[in-house]
Amino acid sequence: MRADFKPDEGTMWDSGPEVVEVLVDSLRATTEEVVPWFLQAMPPTYFQDTDQETGLAHLRAIIAAKASERPLEMTIRSKDGSQWTIMRPLDYPGVLAEMVRELPHDRPLRAAKIHTAIDGALVLDTFEFGEGESVDLADPETQSKLEQCVEYFHSESADISRDDITEYFSRCSAEYASTLTPIRMYRHRELFRSVSKTDGTVVSLEPETDPSLCRIVVAVSNSTTRTMFERIVTRLSASSINIHRAYLDTIDDGDYGGVVLLGFVVSKPGGGVIDKDSPLWHAVERDLRRMKWLDERTLQLAYKHHDLGLGRAELIVAFGDLIHQSLVKVNPYAFSTDRIARLAERNLVQSTRIADLFLERFEPKNPLSDAEFKSRVETLREEIENDVDLEDSRTVLHKLIDVVEGTLRTNVYVPARYGLALRIRPELLVTEERAELPFGVFFVHGRAFHGFHVRFRDIARGGVRAVRPIGLDQFARESERLYDEAYHLAFAQQLKNKDIPEGGSKAAVLIEPGEPVDRSVKGFVDGLLDLITPDTETKAHIIDRFGQDELLYLGPDENITPDLINWIVDRARRRGYPTPTALMSSKPGAGINHKEYGVTSEGVNVFLESALRSVGINPREESFTVKLTGGPDGDVAGNMIRILQRDFGNNAKVVGIADGSGCGEDPDGLDLDELMRLFRESRPIGEFDRKKVGSAGRITTLDEPDGVHLRNTMHNRIVADAFVPCGGRPNAIHTGNWRDFLIEDGQPSSKVIVEGANLFLTPDARVQLSHLGAVIMKDSSANKCGVICSSFEICSSMMLDEPEFMAIKSQFVDEVLERLRDLARREAELLALTHRYHPQVPLPEVSIRLSRVMIRTADAIEEAIDGMNDEEQTMLKQLVIEHLPPTLVKTAGDRLWTVTPLPYLKWIMAKSLAAHIVYREGFDYLQSMSKPAIAELAIRYLHLENEREDLTTAIMGSNLEDRERIAALLTRAGILSTLGDDD
Numbered sequence: 001m002r003a004d005f006k007p008d009e010g011t012m013w014d015s016g017p018e019v020v021e022v023l024v025d026s027l028r029a030t031t032e033e034v035v036p037w038f039l040q041a042m043p044p045t046y047f048q049d050t051d052q053e054t055g056l057a058h059l060r061a062i063i064a065a066k067a068s069e070r071p072l073e074m075t076i077r078s079k080d081g082s083q084w085t086i087m088r089p090l091d092y093p094g095v096l097a098e099m100v101r102e103l104p105h106d107r108p109l110r111a112a113k114i115h116t117a118i119d120g121a122l123v124l125d126t127f128e129f130g131e132g133e134s135v136d137l138a139d140p141e142t143q144s145k146l147e148q149c150v151e152y153f154h155s156e157s158a159d160i161s162r163d164d165i166t167e168y169f170s171r172c173s174a175e176y177a178s179t180l181t182p183i184r185m186y187r188h189r190e191l192f193r194s195v196s197k198t199d200g201t202v203v204s205l206e207p208e209t210d211p212s213l214c215r216i217v218v219a220v221s222n223s224t225t226r227t228m229f230e231r232i233v234t235r236l237s238a239s240s241i242n243i244h245r246a247y248l249d250t251i252d253d254g255d256y257g258g259v260v261l262l263g264f265v266v267s268k269p270g271g272g273v274i275d276k277d278s279p280l281w282h283a284v285e286r287d288l289r290r291m292k293w294l295d296e297r298t299l300q301l302a303y304k305h306h307d308l309g310l311g312r313a314e315l316i317v318a319f320g321d322l323i324h325q326s327l328v329k330v331n332p333y334a335f336s337t338d339r340i341a342r343l344a345e346r347n348l349v350q351s352t353r354i355a356d357l358f359l360e361r362f363e364p365k366n367p368l369s370d371a372e373f374k375s376r377v378e379t380l381r382e383e384i385e386n387d388v389d390l391e392d393s394r395t396v397l398h399k400l401i402d403v404v405e406g407t408l409r410t411n412v413y414v415p416a417r418y419g420l421a422l423r424i425r426p427e428l429l430v431t432e433e434r435a436e437l438p439f440g441v442f443f444v445h446g447r448a449f450h451g452f453h454v455r456f457r458d459i460a461r462g463g464v465r466a467v468r469p470i471g472l473d474q475f476a477r478e479s480e481r482l483y484d485e486a487y488h489l490a491f492a493q494q495l496k497n498k499d500i501p502e503g504g505s506k507a508a509v510l511i512e513p514g515e516p517v518d519r520s521v522k523g524f525v526d527g528l529l530d531l532i533t534p535d536t537e538t539k540a541h542i543i544d545r546f547g548q549d550e551l552l553y554l555g556p557d558e559n560i561t562p563d564l565i566n567w568i569v570d571r572a573r574r575r576g577y578p579t580p581t582a583l584m585s586s587k588p589g590a591g592i593n594h595k596e597y598g599v600t601s602e603g604v605n606v607f608l609e610s611a612l613r614s615v616g617i618n619p620r621e622e623s624f625t626v627k628l629t630g631g632p633d634g635d636v637a638g639n640m641i642r643i644l645q646r647d648f649g650n651n652a653k654v655v656g657i658a659d660g661s662g663c664g665e666d667p668d669g670l671d672l673d674e675l676m677r678l679f680r681e682s683r684p685i686g687e688f689d690r691k692k693v694g695s696a697g698r699i700t701t702l703d704e705p706d707g708v709h710l711r712n713t714m715h716n717r718i719v720a721d722a723f724v725p726c727g728g729r730p731n732a733i734h735t736g737n738w739r740d741f742l743i744e745d746g747q748p749s750s751k752v753i754v755e756g757a758n759l760f761l762t763p764d765a766r767v768q769l770s771h772l773g774a775v776i777m778k779d780s781s782a783n784k785c786g787v788i789c790s791s792f793e794i795c796s797s798m799m800l801d802e803p804e805f806m807a808i809k810s811q812f813v814d815e816v817l818e819r820l821r822d823l824a825r826r827e828a829e830l831l832a833l834t835h836r837y838h839p840q841v842p843l844p845e846v847s848i849r850l851s852r853v854m855i856r857t858a859d860a861i862e863e864a865i866d867g868m869n870d871e872e873q874t875m876l877k878q879l880v881i882e883h884l885p886p887t888l889v890k891t892a893g894d895r896l897w898t899v900t901p902l903p904y905l906k907w908i909m910a911k912s913l914a915a916h917i918v919y920r921e922g923f924d925y926l927q928s929m930s931k932p933a934i935a936e937l938a939i940r941y942l943h944l945e946n947e948r949e950d951l952t953t954a955i956m957g958s959n960l961e962d963r964e965r966i967a968a969l970l971t972r973a974g975i976l977s978t979l980g981d982d983d
Contacts (some may be wrong), residue, residue, distance in 0.1 A: 010046070103127055185626060218263075407422045421528060459903055746772070759779060785821075796812065
């Protein structure tokens, strides 16, 4: 009412003073009614947690609502939005979950205090956002609380020192330290220590002073507080557990973020405490331990169909993502991930029975027998055919059963697992495009990610890459080809790994837009560890239908940081993996970091020089131009810039470069010193100093007009002697766009292409450009040195501990780099020689033939090793010594033979002997030979090679005038031509 309001005659309003008196009397009466009730009904913890000024503000709001006869349903926000108080007039299971859904997502939730009136007539919840003040250990009140905690902690455990307690205090917020009791802090510290630096979750159920209530405490490492709080309260409400009070605190965990502690004072459905031995608690505890790692689609499906449960919902969602990789090849429109999910939900009875069949087949204590399983499968398939009307639905359901039949091992019963991991039969995903059968396939599904690990031999090596789409459209496209990416990269790796004991493998993890890479990669790798660790506690929860222990060897690829590398090694150690440092290569400390040493680029540069010479350019004496994809801050491109300057100086002119920030181009060559600055400072091309761009050049960032188009077309538009793709998504040049790489006269815009990045060109694009005269060094040849380096690193990890490795690291790295350049040079020279005599065969095809022959030769040798005599075994051992860097052999000593797994040693022998034969003799002779014939030839070759070394030594020790010339000719000459001689 306005201050100048004057009621007209005839109105029913009294005068101003009388109105005031009426309102005051009304508020007084309401106050006299509300205040005593409030003071008696609110629990003591409310008054401990709430200062008087805040409490009076709450009371004023309640009194105003009561006086206005409005329900106690309101939200009070502080002026700066850092505190929200939400009130509801009735306590019931799920009320807290409803409140939490109203909270903002764009601010970090710092604290939550949930209080319920004793009579259930008011729920008053306060949420605080932002960063809390750190504890001040010099504060007298804090000192007093610290002394209380020291006394109590020592009464519980004599092993806890005062420094330990003080250190824990230093991790806490000021509010946490001031409000918690010593007993509560002691329990929290124990929970904190159990999950610190693990990304794990622990759950406890504790008694309360009130015998009708109990307390659930959940400690979660490295989690988002807002999301975790909402997920837990929603899960508790799904079981009709009533939350009377709740607390949220975060303890600093250093580089690992923080440990979120969530406490809930609850009663079971209908009232009373939850029994620790009840089925209710077993189900709730299991789900809470996994809540951080469950996919949002799993939660939605489970809560939509209350009887389904989170476990079965997770299986249905995960299986849907898995079968999509097969069905998308049948019809990408009919079998999109969304439609597969809808069809599975539409036939939820059958989907649930399939999930149950999976759970029973892999139940650790009493799994289904093979006969019973087969009978159940046949019955299910018959019912699907008879009862499901839509053909697409039947197709989906049959494929879901295929997953159950095709799973050999799973972690579904491993407690507190991060994701759902399956070791599946490779046949499950075979299509015409994936005709060659891998040795093994793993599938891992988790929160906002799923991924595959594919390997083509038992002992195999390859990187882990995290695929991060920008938006939902790109995510859908990447989802359709996720297994293809892992499969084809693993196969390319198989061809690439011809020089090392490991076969080819690759892991690709697809992450939903906006979701954290670290959490997804950790979930993926931990799922793999569940299925390969020999830890007896883990294995007790796994039914193994494969029947063979497996070792995996990983490496870093796209979006895998040094911190993640260290986490993977540490996690493998914690999980009982036998050789944790061998699980992951390119370790920043006790390893050879690929970016730091440019190991991949060292090999790429050798192939680049060979290719340039093949088209008449001597890069050490003549100027040449090159264009790159991948930025100066990238591993391969950045180091290519460094090595180009090191080996060729000003002869190398980088005329075009494109990366995630934009592109740079200059026909006279971009300033190499400025490119080196960007490389040293790990900065992209978009930060190139424009003052140093030539008059004909330009730098264009993505946010500039036409920036995206110029970046995406740089590798086609710019004319250069050589194109070196060092980054970019697979299949960037493909059947539909390879003509864009041509210039006006129909010739390729670069006559040399050296694939520093994997699968940048599709096979068809390579063929088409080769027919037009392009000399293409395929990825399986050109960038092989990265994985060779990783192999040497892992060999060292098997034999040496970290101090031993660090003591020899400098010399070891120098020897590895020299070995990489030598292996690259030997292959490049053989490719060039073969291409010279067979110019009609595209060079990529020559590269593939070379790899296949070397791998087939090694396979034949490996199969024959056990049947060789002692003399031959001794000669093979010498090949192992020659393969490894000398410093490693010297330092490891006998451990080379006693620690290194025997299958690994056998593959070193086989691959080394195959390389000896093929690099010296070529591969035409071997292509048509049977495996037994190859094995026999290899042994004879080994004898003759040793004989030749003895002859060479004898010649050099003679008095022959031309002994050096004779010895050199003997060393370079082929051996196969003499195999027909018996003497």
